[in-house]
Amino acid sequence: MKRFLVLAFAVVSVYSLQAQSPGARTQADWDKLRPEILERYRSLVQLDTTAGHETRAVEYLKKVLEAEGIPTQTFALDPNRANLVARLKGNGSKRPLLILAHTDVVGVQREKWPVDPFGAVMKDGYVWGRGSKDDKPVLAANLITMLMLKRLGIQLDRDVIFLAESGEEADLAGVGINFMVREHFADIDAEFAMTEGGGARIDSGRVARVNIGTAEKLPARVRLVATGTAGHGSVPRLDNALIHLGTAVQKVGLWETPMRLNETTRAYFEKLAAISPPDRAAMYKQLLDPKSAAAAQKFLREQSPGEYSMLRTSVVPTILKAGVGANVIPSEAEATLDIRALPDENIDAFYAEMAKVIADPAVKIDRLPQTRPPSPASSLQTEMYRAMERVAGTVYPGATVIPSMSTGASDQAQLRARGIQSYGIGPASTESDETNYPAHGDVERLAESSLYPFVQYVWNVVVEVAAHK
Ligand SMILES: [Zn+2]
Numbered sequence: 001m002k003r004f005l006v007l008a009f010a011v012v013s014v015y016s017l018q019a020q021s022p023g024a025r026t027q028a029d030w031d032k033l034r035p036e037i038l039e040r041y042r043s044l045v046q047l048d049t050t051a052g053h054e055t056r057a058v059e060y061l062k063k064v065l066e067a068e069g070i071p072t073q074t075f076a077l078d079p080n081r082a083n084l085v086a087r088l089k090g091n092g093s094k095r096p097l098l099i100l101a102h103t104d105v106v107g108v109q110r111e112k113w114p115v116d117p118f119g120a121v122m123k124d125g126y127v128w129g130r131g132s133k134d135d136k137p138v139l140a141a142n143l144i145t146m147l148m149l150k151r152l153g154i155q156l157d158r159d160v161i162f163l164a165e166s167g168e169e170a171d172l173a174g175v176g177i178n179f180m181v182r183e184h185f186a187d188i189d190a191e192f193a194m195t196e197g198g199g200a201r202i203d204s205g206r207v208a209r210v211n212i213g214t215a216e217k218l219p220a221r222v223r224l225v226a227t228g229t230a231g232h233g234s235v236p237r238l239d240n241a242l243i244h245l246g247t248a249v250q251k252v253g254l255w256e257t258p259m260r261l262n263e264t265t266r267a268y269f270e271k272l273a274a275i276s277p278p279d280r281a282a283m284y285k286q287l288l289d290p291k292s293a294a295a296a297q298k299f300l301r302e303q304s305p306g307e308y309s310m311l312r313t314s315v316v317p318t319i320l321k322a323g324v325g326a327n328v329i330p331s332e333a334e335a336t337l338d339i340r341a342l343p344d345e346n347i348d349a350f351y352a353e354m355a356k357v358i359a360d361p362a363v364k365i366d367r368l369p370q371t372r373p374p375s376p377a378s379s380l381q382t383e384m385y386r387a388m389e390r391v392a393g394t395v396y397p398g399a400t401v402i403p404s405m406s407t408g409a410s411d412q413a414q415l416r417a418r419g420i421q422s423y424g425i426g427p428a429s430t431e432s433d434e435t436n437y438p439a440h441g442d443v444e445r446l447a448e449s450s451l452y453p454f455v456q457y458v459w460n461v462v463v464e465v466a467a468h469k
Contacts, residue, residue, distance in 0.1 A: 028148055030456055037455050038127075038448065040064070041140035042120035045129040049103050051081070054166035057103035058082040061143060061164055070150050075184050081166040081175040085187050088149050090156030090466065095191035097384075097466045098161045098420065099146075099458070101139035102168030102176065102196070102411065105131035112442040126437075126445040133446050134439030135196045137427045139164060140451075141458035148459060155468035163188055168411050177411040181418060192384040192465065193415050194458070197406060197424020200396060200450075201431065207396040207453075209275075212388050213424020215264045215377030215405040216413060217309075217340040220347050221368040222354075224248055224335045228362060233327035239362065242322050245333040248363045252315050252337060255357050257350075259297060259311045260342060261288075264377050264403045268310070271402045287311075309407040313341045313350060336368070340407055343377045372409050375416035382421050387464040395457045396428070427454035 047056045055076070062072045065086050076082035081104075090096070108117040108130050115121040117130045126132075146162050148154075167176035180188055197213030226245035231237055261269070266288070273284035287296035300308040315337055322333030341347060351365055358365075379385065380403055392401045404424075412422040427450040437445045 028152070028456075028459060030452060033144070033148075033455075034452060037140065037144055037452060040143060041136060041451060042122075042127060044136045044140055044143075045120035045127065045132050046118055048118045049105055049131065050107050051104050051167065051170050052078075053080060054103045055080050055082045057139070057164060058084045058166075061086075064143065065146065065162075068147055068150055070146060073187065075180060075187070077175045077179045077183075078166075078173065081173075083166055083176060083180055084162075084164045085184075086146060086162040087187075088146065088156060088160045090158040090160070091468065092158075094158035094466075096159035096161050096189065097462065098163060098188055098190035098193040098415070099142040099462060100163035100165060100188075100193060100195045100411075101142055102135045102166070103139065103164050104166055104169050104176075105134065105136075106169050106440050109442065114443065117444075122448065125449065126447055127451070128443070128445040130444055132444050133427070133429075133437075134444070135168070137446060137451060137454055138196050138425065138458075141455040144455050145459045145462050149462070154463065156466050157468045158191070158466045160462060160466050161188055161190060165411065177414045181414045185418065189418070190420055192382065193412070193420045193422040194384075194388075194425055194461065195410075195412060195422065196426060197410050197412055197422075198404065199426035200392075200399065200428035200454075201434075202428050202450075203431075207399045207428045210392040210396055210399045210401045210428075211404045211424075211426075212385065212392075212401060213406055213410075213412070214380060214385070214403045215262065215343050216375065216409055217313075217342060217405070217407050218345070218347075218374050218413070219371055219409050220313075220339045220341045220345075220350075222337050222339060222351070223366040223368060224252075224337060224358070224363055225366055226333045226360075226363045227331060228329070230331035231329040233325075233329060235329075237329060240329055241331060241333040241362070242329075244360055244362045245320075245322065245335055248358045248360055249317050249320070249335050251357055251359075252354060253317045255315060255354070256297075257312045257315065259293060260344075261311070262342065262344060262377055262405070263380055264405045265310050267380060267403050268405070271400055275400050306407060309340065310405055313339065313345050314407070315339050315354070340409075341374075343375060343405070347374075372413040373417035375413040377405065378416060378421040378423060384421060384423060384461075384465055388423060388425070388461050391457060391460040391464060395453050395460060425454075425458065427451060 049057045070086050072086045074082050115128045120129045165176040198211045200207050201209040226241040228239035228241035269284045273281045283296050286292040318338045319336035389401045415422045
């Protein structure tokens with residue numbers, strides 16, 4: 001604690017010098033800030049904030065923010081899973097900017113870790129720990145940004161709202177974003193939001209690509225239920241529910257739903273076409289031309305399922321349930337389909353089309369409860385997106401900025417559904433680190449060298465979008 005006080009004074013004095021020239025007023029001294037960034041980030045990783053323990057992070061954040069004169073509010077549906085909001089007021093000429101991060105982390109299997117998963121151990125240039133990627137870099141960057149806005153006395157055109165939310169990974173009780181949007185929306189309502197859901201890729205030692213998350217697919221799962229006549233396993237029946245279900249699952253599982261690009265995915269493939277090796281670039285160009293798209297889709301279906309999924313609403317069978325005994329024909333059989341819809345999909349029309357593909361009156365489509373609201377893609381034409389693109393170019397010189405649509409789902413859905421233009425960010429990783437030490441993986445780690453530019457990125461975007469001009 002003492003160390004921080006000393007550090008804080010050092011920082012303030014550096015800034016009061018810089019404050020003399022208006023251009024330098026918003027310049028932070030990143031070399032001086034490094035120890036504090038690392039310390040705060042590691043402190044957050046050291047908190048075991050697995051589901052049910054998120055209030056630990058809220059207590060830490062409250063203490064740090066309030067020690068520097070930033071008031072906080074705590075909102076809790078469950079006292080152990082609180083959310084924290086802090087607001088720096090602007091002059092109100094523009095609507096607020098919300099910077100948010102989730103505090104919870106997924107569980108750990110300790111025996112898989114070479115180090116203490118909540119030690120934030122520094123080894124080989126990495127900070128190791130659960131949450132070191134997901135989502136504590138964003139939480140730490142947002143925290144530092146709030147502290148620096150306050151210390152430097154930055155005049156704001158819009159409020160900057162900091163939200164630390166619980167229960168992102170498993171919010172079955174609705175304690176996090178659902179609670180905040182439903183009960184306390186006025187406290188977080190904003191024109192723009194920035195949170196996890198993007199990233200950056202390091203190739204040959206430099207950041208080559210920066211992804212800004214602008215859209216995500218909508219989980220729209222169903223259960224297929226086939227019914228038939230029950231009977232003895234020794235007597236074959238044409239109305240066997242398993243046969244009907246099996247046929248339906250095969251049809252929808254192989255169904256090539258229509259390809260449709262949106263603003264984000266079109267820009268995504270265009271940018272990839274511009275930076276990929278010749279073969280791959282030619283394939284992306286084929287994809288963008290309706291006359292040749294079929295061949296490119298076939299390639300992606302076989303070689304790059306993630307990108308294939310970005311082209312369409314996808315239907316993936318994930319659960320089969322049927323049968324009570326080897327000699328019994330059951331009267332019912334069911335399958336679960338994990339359907340991920342494009343942001344602009346007409347879900348009713350899609351289910352009707354699926355019923356036509358199945359074309360079997362013995363098989364019914366039952367909708368499962370939706371876990372997320374439909375969320376429109378955020379625009380690439382906003383002040384926020386343009387600032388993120390510009391800042392990426394200065395923090396990561398030479399990097400290509402690519403908007404991306406996640407095939408998964410995140411808390412941005414709830415924000416976009418309420419009219420907030422929301423954008424995803426993340427620190428940079430190499431491909432091998434992303435593969436071997438991913439978010440939610442057995443072992444998670446972040447290169448220390450990725451942390452500092454990421455904080456600068458968040459800071460610069462917030463200043464560009466919110467500071468008084
Ligand atoms: Zn996350």
